[in-house]
Amino acid sequence: MEKRDSFVLRHLADVQPEMWWLDSDPLEPEPHSALVGEVGTDLCVIGAGYTGLWTALLAKERDPDRHVVVVEQYETGAGASGRNGGFCSASLTHGFLNGLRRFRDDMPTIERLGRENLDAIEQTIQRYGIECDWERTGELRVALADWQLEEMVEEARQRNEMGDHVEVLSAEQVRGRIHSPTYVGAIFDPDGTALVDPARLVWGLERACLKLGVTIYENSHVEWLEDVDDAMRVHTPYGAVTAQRVALATNVFPSLLRPARKYVVPVYDYVLVTEPLSDAQRESIGWAGREGVSDAGNQFHYYRLTQDGSILWGGYDAIYNFRGKVRREYEFNAQTYATLAAHFLSTFPQLAGIKFTHAWGGAIDTCTRFSPFWGTSHNGKVAYVLGFTGLGVASTRFGAATMLDLLDGLDTERTRLDMVRRRPVPFPPEPLKWIFIRLTQWSIKRADERQGRRNLWLRLLDVLGLGFDS
Numbered sequence: 001m002e003k004r005d006s007f008v009l010r011h012l013a014d015v016q017p018e019m020w021w022l023d024s025d026p027l028e029p030e031p032h033s034a035l036v037g038e039v040g041t042d043l044c045v046i047g048a049g050y051t052g053l054w055t056a057l058l059a060k061e062r063d064p065d066r067h068v069v070v071v072e073q074y075e076t077g078a079g080a081s082g083r084n085g086g087f088c089s090a091s092l093t094h095g096f097l098n099g100l101r102r103f104r105d106d107m108p109t110i111e112r113l114g115r116e117n118l119d120a121i122e123q124t125i126q127r128y129g130i131e132c133d134w135e136r137t138g139e140l141r142v143a144l145a146d147w148q149l150e151e152m153v154e155e156a157r158q159r160n161e162m163g164d165h166v167e168v169l170s171a172e173q174v175r176g177r178i179h180s181p182t183y184v185g186a187i188f189d190p191d192g193t194a195l196v197d198p199a200r201l202v203w204g205l206e207r208a209c210l211k212l213g214v215t216i217y218e219n220s221h222v223e224w225l226e227d228v229d230d231a232m233r234v235h236t237p238y239g240a241v242t243a244q245r246v247a248l249a250t251n252v253f254p255s256l257l258r259p260a261r262k263y264v265v266p267v268y269d270y271v272l273v274t275e276p277l278s279d280a281q282r283e284s285i286g287w288a289g290r291e292g293v294s295d296a297g298n299q300f301h302y303y304r305l306t307q308d309g310s311i312l313w314g315g316y317d318a319i320y321n322f323r324g325k326v327r328r329e330y331e332f333n334a335q336t337y338a339t340l341a342a343h344f345l346s347t348f349p350q351l352a353g354i355k356f357t358h359a360w361g362g363a364i365d366t367c368t369r370f371s372p373f374w375g376t377s378h379n380g381k382v383a384y385v386l387g388f389t390g391l392g393v394a395s396t397r398f399g400a401a402t403m404l405d406l407l408d409g410l411d412t413e414r415t416r417l418d419m420v421r422r423r424p425v426p427f428p429p430e431p432l433k434w435i436f437i438r439l440t441q442w443s444i445k446r447a448d449e450r451q452g453r454r455n456l457w458l459r460l461l462d463v464l465g466l467g468f469d470s
């Protein structure tokens with residue numbers, strides 16, 4: 001191993017393969033029993049992450065008399081919701097530019113609905129007293145190259161025309177906030193992102209659901225759905241739920257509706273957390289505003305401070321494994337941790353010697369348009385939302401509200417949006433899928449290295465409406 005590598009790797013010597021958010025947190029709720037026997041309900045929600053719990057909560061808020069049951073295969077928050085970076089962003093389209101490219105006419109409405117959605121999350125947290133370390137600190141997207149900063153100027157103009165309040169910062173201004181020699185500027189969004197403890201948010205939503213009378217079953221893998229005339233039967237190993245309506249909130253796990261599977265692939269994303277910074281280390285990097293930070297490349301990092309003053313550092317590599325399975329063994333990736341650690345140390349060379357203490361990974365439900373899509377089946381008795389592609393902490397609430405509109409047969413501002421009515425282009429079968437994804441990832445990496453210049457493949461994808469720029 002070369003010398004620089006062993007210097008970097010020493011920072012990883014004390015890493016535990018555990019999620020920082022779950023490390024002996026006293027707020028972790030008691031487990032729920034599995035479903036045994038027969039249950040009848042108005043609405044059965046499958047999956048107890050943000051999407052499922054928001055669906056259950058909003059359903060009860062809309063109609064307190066509606067009987068709602070949630071069925072989860074593991075435990076609440078076991079999927080992406082309990083293990084993410086906690087960036088709660090107003091964007092419903094995985095970034096403004098991605099949305100603008102795909103849904104230009106609807107963007108003013110989508111942007112407004114996104115801001116309203118973020119405000120509604122904050123109000124819900126206050127209303128139910130959810131302790132989730134909510135901090136509306138805003139987000140800095142930092143430019144690491146001049147071409148990225150130039151693009152930000154135009155982006156800021158377009159976003160502010162649609163009601164955002166973003167500001168472009170010079171190198172001096174952004175380095176004044178956070179001291180990194182790599183920054184050449186930034187776009188600052190002061191109110192479009194909040195930071196949150198993701199596991200506490202999911203647990204708080206669970207408590208709010210229980211308070212409103214929702215029943216939650218854990219350790220109950222839903223095996224199949226059966227159409228029984230005017231209702232659906234949801235089958236688990238020890239029981240079944242007969243429900244008037246079924247909401248699928250199963251994210252990256254194999255959909256219970258086979259036709260939906262071709263739209264989503266699991267892409268693994270990884271995270272490191274450092275030990276808490278000393279006062280001297282903290283002073284050396286500034287960061288008094290505690291903003292969430294991401295960098296502007298197509299392959300980007302995201303990072304933030306935790307409540308105890310550690311740094312969470314994730315992103316960059318996005319690993320697709322051949323055949324696209326969701327597997328526990330994929331949640332640890334030594335190679336990616338080394339890459340992340342090296343990038344961390346170039347961003348904050350003054351923190352050399354700091355220890356990383358936690359490392360983990362999780363699967364992201366990636367679709368070809370990088371933003372959620374919806375569908376119904378069984379004459380409108382079943383609905384789903386999928387494809388949040390790594391930006392679902394806030395948009396899952398919007399996804400849930402829209403899924404309920406569809407299940408209730410409502411015609412709303414949400415259901416009229418193109419992004420709700422249209423589905424993404426499906427992925428091809430293997431091995432074409434693997435080749436398609438690897439070629440796209442290789443091209444994106446090259447574009448970052450070549451001042452953003454997109455090669456023929458990316459330009460072809462752009463023409464077909466499949467290009468990624470976020």
Ligand SMILES: Cc1cc2nc3c(=O)[nH]c(=O)nc-3n(C[C@H](O)[C@H](O)[C@H](O)COP(=O)(O)OP(=O)(O)OC[C@H]3O[C@@H](n4cnc5c(N)ncnc54)[C@H](O)[C@@H]3O)c2cc1C
Pocket residue numbers: 046047048049050051052071072073074075076077078079080081082083084085086087088089220221222223249250251252253254256269270271302314361362363364388389390391392393394395396
């Ligand atoms: C490492 C990582 C970092 C991320 N960082 C961010 C971030 O900072 N900001 C952001 O906005 N987004 C982020 N995301 C994405 C975000 O976490 C997800 O978009 C969001 O949590 C999706 O919520 P969900 O409820 O749809 O899915 P999940 O939380 O995955 O919930 C789905 C649930 O369904 C259950 N389930 C599946 N199939 C069945 C079945 N057959 N029977 C019963 N139950 C079933 C699963 O066990 C799971 O609990 C990140 C994701 C990862 C992996």
